[in-house]
Amino acid sequence: MRIDVITLNPRIIESASEEGILKQALKKGLLELFVHQLRDYARDKHKTVDDRPYGGGPGMVLKCEPIFEAVEAIGWCKDKDTVVYPSPSGIKFDQQLAKDLSKRNRLIFICGQYEGIDQRVIDQLVDLEICIGDYILSSGTIAALVIIDSVVRLIPGVLGNKDSILDESFEGFLLEGPQYTRPRKFRDWEVPAVLLSGDHRRILLWRKRLSEEKTEKMRKDLWEARKKGERI
Amino acid sequence: MRIDVITLNPRIIESASEEGILKQALKKGLLELFVHQLRDYARDKHKTVDDRPYGGGPGMVLKCEPIFEAVEAIGWCKDKDTVVYPSPSGIKFDQQLAKDLSKRNRLIFICGQYEGIDQRVIDQLVDLEICIGDYILSSGTIAALVIIDSVVRLIPGVLGNKDSILDESFEGFLLEGPQYTRPRKFRDWEVPAVLLSGDHRRILLWRKRLSEEKTEKMRKDLWEARKKGERI
Incomplete structure (x- = not known):
């Protein structure tokens, strides 16, 4: 399986991949993991990735352009890849969905933060908006890590003892x-x-x-x- | 608030604290965060922290002694501190519980992995066994990070814009x-x-x-x- 993570906080995913199950999966060649800094896809000199919401309201919204550019630059294939947006407004993540995702070919995570993300990203790019639980996190990257961990451990061969999945x-x-x-x-x-x-x-x-x-x-x-x- | 995390994967928490909300809370002096390597509290020369379950079964169980020693070494106060054990068998984490935890004085997280943890730890030390969602993770440290993130953002003064909590x-x-x-x-x-x-x-x-x-x-x-x- 290949997993790409587009995020403003790459270190969280990178550190997690240096230990435990992710490290094992990478070592066994059962997982390819690429972490992309969203800010690298911002075009202006200040590397702006967010802006105020249309219609008013508190907080900031992640802009379309850097996200579309990032997703396209990493070779997104609309028909084959599954784009996941972790968000409190998504469908509920559970073990059944983890199993389903563990059979996909490639997962691309778009990690939001602040108030949210421009809806055009969700409408045009995202296949699954997933909520890991009924609580608010400051960063979608942490939610992505939860989904990645639970999915990767289900890839056949990643866990040493087959029994421990049962x-x-x-x-x-x-x-x-x-x-x-x-x-x-x-x-x-x-x-x-x-x-x-x-x-x-x-x-x-x-x-x-x-x-x-x-x-x-x-x-x-x-x-x-x-x-x-x-x-x- | 003071948070202590006892874990076999300290880097996950440490990296998360170098970015985003945790970094802000630390910088503003609203949070003290200490991450402890459980293995440092194992007494034998192999630094053993787990062993096979009594009564048989797959996987390994975290042993009592290193955990008790770690909790006691960091100055655990039974009456004042809240000891949290993230586990799939706990009560369901939600925004209400996050709010409740954000008012506590000190949280101590014991992060399990493998099959589980010796029940005597839960019986004698743990105040709250908390489940972040109906899915299995390879590491309790990731679940602890979820709880910490959602709790810390609710500490008054951590988020810049008060409105963004509403x-x-x-x-x-x-x-x-x-x-x-x-x-x-x-x-x-x-x-x-x-x-x-x-x-x-x-x-x-x-x-x-x-x-x-x-x-x-x-x-x-x-x-x-x-x-x-x-x-x-």
Whole structure:
């Protein structure tokens, strides 16, 4: 997969790619990642990328021209590439959408900030306006990083252990229950005896019960959906 | 506000703090940010921070000891500080929770990765287990960055223009409608005439209508909640 990120804050993506899953994916040749400074595509000598909104209002809006020039300069192919604009006004990002995106050939992220972005960019270039959650961020680059991380880990071969993609929260409606590792006793707190029993069936049932209890307590929405047998 | 982040990937947070809102908040003296490498608190010569889960299963679990030692070494005060563990199994992060956290004195983030974290950390140290969305990330550090960014921008004085906190998506159920800036005509696409009319009442009504249309189209959940007059 190839990912291009057009942003005013390239360092955030670049640093993230020097560690963890992105580094592994790059090293294995399963990912190509290109980060582009939007300001390099501004034509005036002040490298202006934003301006005040027509019709008034607070804040600034990212201008059309530098974004169109950037997208076109990096060889955007309208029919093959998927252009993503992370924004609080988009469709909700979830694991299903992450899976879908992990099968695309090339993703291009346009990262906004300030108040927003000229609507002509959204109308003409953007395929998916995606919202990572119901909160406001100062920078679309951070939202892009979230989407990139969750998508890249789903590319076949990126995670070492195939199993670790299965059996996770959201994949089957239940949150993960408690996990323990050594030492068996830390200060006053011991690992639950069932986990030391070696009885795999009992362990499985115990884990399932605690997963269910946690889901019911923390996430009524997932719990209700599970009871209805819906897919969220 | 003081924020401490305990992580295996300090560079992600450090880079983000060199740009944008975090940099501004640090410069204005409204934020103190300390990033701690969890591995520095591992005692063995291999600097081991994780181990296999009791009871079997794929992946690795972060061990108790280095985390307890890190939290205690940075002067954790149980009664005053808020310890946050970003995790897919937490309560859902939203703008209301961001506002709540922006009023706390000190936040300490414990960033997991791999399969999870020893439950004794959650039971004994963590005040809030927070999920930023229904998708799986490879690293809790990225989720911590999302929470930090959305919280820091709400600290009074961090954003230059007080207005830009108001009138945003989620703050009042509606997604933001389209924004435009110069040029008036870009290639074939013109700015809608109403925005050039100078008629503020018409502009307001036009913006409201497009906000409503977008919310109804993109986010049925917010739209239904708005109709019911509920607060999400």
